[in-house]
Amino acid sequence: MLKVLKSGFFTTIQDDGRFGYRDKGVPVSGAMDAISFQKVNDMLSNNIHDAALEITMTGPTLEFEKDTHISLSGAELSATLNNTPIANNEVHKIKKGDVLSYGKLEKGLRAYLGIKGGFIAENKLGSSSLYTPITRSKCLKKDTEVLYDANTKFTPKQQELSSDAVFNETVITVYKGPEFGLLDNIHFEKLFFYDFSIAKENDRMAYQLEELIAGHSDSMLTSATLPGTVQLTPSGKLIILMKDGQTTGGYPRILQLSEKSICVLAQKKFGDKITFKLV
Amino acid sequence: MNAYSISIKPFGQHAVLIEWPKKVDEGILNDILKFNAHIKQKHLQNHIWETVPAYNSLTLIQKDSAIDFSAIETQVKSWYLNMGEQTLVEKTVWKIPVCYDLDFGIDLEEVSNRLQKSTDEIISLHTQHTYTVYGIGFLPGFMYLGGLPDSLEIPRRASPRLKVAKGAVGLAGKQTGMYPQESPGGWNIIGNCPIPIFNGDKKEPCLVSVGDKIHFHQISRAAYDLHKIEGEVGIYQLEKEGVNA
Numbered sequence: 001m002l003k004v005l006k007s008g009f010f011t012t013i014q015d016d017g018r019f020g021y022r023d024k025g026v027p028v029s030g031a032m033d034a035i036s037f038q039k040v041n042d043m044l045s046n047n048i049h050d051a052a053l054e055i056t057m058t059g060p061t062l063e064f065e066k067d068t069h070i071s072l073s074g075a076e077l078s079a080t081l082n083n084t085p086i087a088n089n090e091v092h093k094i095k096k097g098d099v100l101s102y103g104k105l106e107k108g109l110r111a112y113l114g115i116k117g118g119f120i121a122e123n124k125l126g127s128s129s130l131y132t133p134i135t136r137s138k139c140l141k142k143d144t145e146v147l148y149d150a151n152t153k154f155t156p157k158q159q160e161l162s163s164d165a166v167f168n169e170t171v172i173t174v175y176k177g178p179e180f181g182l183l184d185n186i187h188f189e190k191l192f193f194y195d196f197s198i199a200k201e202n203d204r205m206a207y208q209l210e211e212l213i214a215g216h217s218d219s220m221l222t223s224a225t226l227p228g229t230v231q232l233t234p235s236g237k238l239i240i241l242m243k244d245g246q247t248t249g250g251y252p253r254i255l256q257l258s259e260k261s262i263c264v265l266a267q268k269k270f271g272d273k274i275t276f277k278l279v
Numbered sequence: 280m281n282a283y284s285i286s287i288k289p290f291g292q293h294a295v296l297i298e299w300p301k302k303v304d305e306g307i308l309n310d311i312l313k314f315n316a317h318i319k320q321k322h323l324q325n326h327i328w329e330t331v332p333a334y335n336s337l338t339l340i341q342k343d344s345a346i347d348f349s350a351i352e353t354q355v356k357s358w359y360l361n362m363g364e365q366t367l368v369e370k371t372v373w374k375i376p377v378c379y380d381l382d383f384g385i386d387l388e389e390v391s392n393r394l395q396k397s398t399d400e401i402i403s404l405h406t407q408h409t410y411t412v413y414g415i416g417f418l419p420g421f422m423y424l425g426g427l428p429d430s431l432e433i434p435r436r437a438s439p440r441l442k443v444a445k446g447a448v449g450l451a452g453k454q455t456g457m458y459p460q461e462s463p464g465g466w467n468i469i470g471n472c473p474i475p476i477f478n479g480d481k482k483e484p485c486l487v488s489v490g491d492k493i494h495f496h497q498i499s500r501a502a503y504d505l506h507k508i509e510g511e512v513g514i515y516q517l518e519k520e521g522v523n524a
Contacts, residue, residue, distance in 0.1 A: 019342050022331050024477070024485035025419045025459075124479055133460050134419065134479040178288050178296050221301060222414050222423055224331035224338035226294055248333050248416025248423075256291035259345075 001065040002146040008060035011140045015051040018127035022247045029129035032243050032266035033110050036074035040114025043071040043091050050118025051128040055111040059102020066150035068094045069116040075108030091156035107167040108267035116154050120147040172261045172274045179252035182218045195273045204244040212236040218252050225249040228257030283310055287352045292345040299335045303425050311337050312368045312490045322358055332489045333414030372492040374518040375472050377448050378503035383471035390467050404431055410493045420459035420477025420485045427455050439465035446472045473507035474515055
């Protein structure tokens with residue numbers, strides 16, 4: 001068992017997502033930065049579907065009640081094990097009673113904590129990813145206990161992992177979205193020649209951008225949206241849907257982020273700058 | 280032969296969007312659902328693909344790997360042209376109980392004033408018509424319903440509420456619908472349904488599918504209270520009728 005001594009700002013259980021229910025309005029969920037999530041499982045030779053913790057901005061304090069191995073990736077949050085700093089992108093051996101805590105946010109926004117064999121959490125509609133009301137809780141609270149199996153025999157394979165390429169990236173690679181055609185030259189200039197900053201309204205559902213571009217008066221019938229869909233509101237606001245985003249929407253879908261750029265964006269926080277690059 | 284000309288667009292690395300003519304039309308919706316059922320039975324592997332039908336579109340999403348757009352575009356065209364007529368789409372008419380008491384229909388009196396109709400007339404108009412589910416989205420189990428009579432069209436509330444109750448039934452523009460969970464919302468609330476339409480604990484979490492029909496019927500406060508308890512312990516069954524399209 002993993003005991004949550006302090007919850008941190010927003011810590012959730014995530015796996016690779018909940019598939020097959022989008023026609024009933026259920027978002028796909030899953031890790032926001034799928035690349036860092038995959039790294040924590042890879043380092044532990046886990047199954048790609050195994051659940052990890054997604055830790056946002058301010059980390060929790062966690063006590064392990066069984067021996068195991070863990071791995072950290074994603075945002076750099078000054079993690080310490082029993083008050084000794086430990087590095088991202090490495091496997092760490094855990095003894096019963098060890099306490100993992102996090103400090104200052106150095107880079108990125110979302111950190112991942114993987115555990116040998118994955119965290120064992122309530123599986124709803126094929127996934128352990130927390131999303132209310134599909135799951136009872138939406139994040140871990142103080143005194144929550146998360147199950148895992150003890151593990152002592154694991155020997156991590158030696159591997160070189162590139163650590164932080166994603167954090168320094170500010171270019172968001174996009175494809176044309178289904179309603180790209182409604183954009184004109186005034187839109188293009190703003191969209192592709194200027195920086196945008198991440199607005200305060202950013203979470204697992206969507207990232208809004210601070211700067212407005214020209215609006216539009218297009219009216220479309222509600223249609224499917226995806227993680228990474230960039231919607232343009234009539235007033236010219238840009239909203240980028242993320243993993244817990246709604247499955248349908250009525251705003252024009254002007255751009256669609258590449259899968260990698262969804263991960264890049266997931267590590268951005270309020271005030272960070274991005275630019276769009278059309279491929 | 281198929282009656283509609285469809286367009287196929289790339290939608291990121293994992294999805295394609297198929298669009299029918301831009302109209303709210305049952306014939307179009309039925310054609311989309313027929314094609315959806317056809318490709319799910321014959322062409323797409325369900326564990327890799329999921330599909331989202333809504334109004335005039337069908338989106339195909341590949342779970343794992345990136346898709347080759349030009350290959351899938353050719354396939355989709357050929358599947359559509361060769362679909363044939365054999366695919367039957369099961370549809371259900373759901374009878375949804377609604378209590379229109381003012382305790383639940385918190386905007387009913389205001390709607391009555393603005394539409395210049397008595398509350399009884401509004402309830403009677405709302406329950407006379409059968410609505411078509413054109414899409415499910417926004418929230419798990421939230422239905423986009425078409426078929427509202429013009430006489431019940433009323434704009435959204437000027438300022439949305441931070442909390443609309445689970446089960447709240449409302450009016451907004453050309454739409455009527457129901458909040459499957461407590462949520463912020465700007466619809467005019469005229470009643471409440473005691474039975475959950477969406478239940479994440481069930482393997483099939485949402486009873487209703489796109490293309491189904493919804494018929495609201497009025498129940499008393501006493502029946503509401505009873506059905507609420509029956510719904511919570513899982514013994515209430517919504518009344519339904521099957522129809523094939």
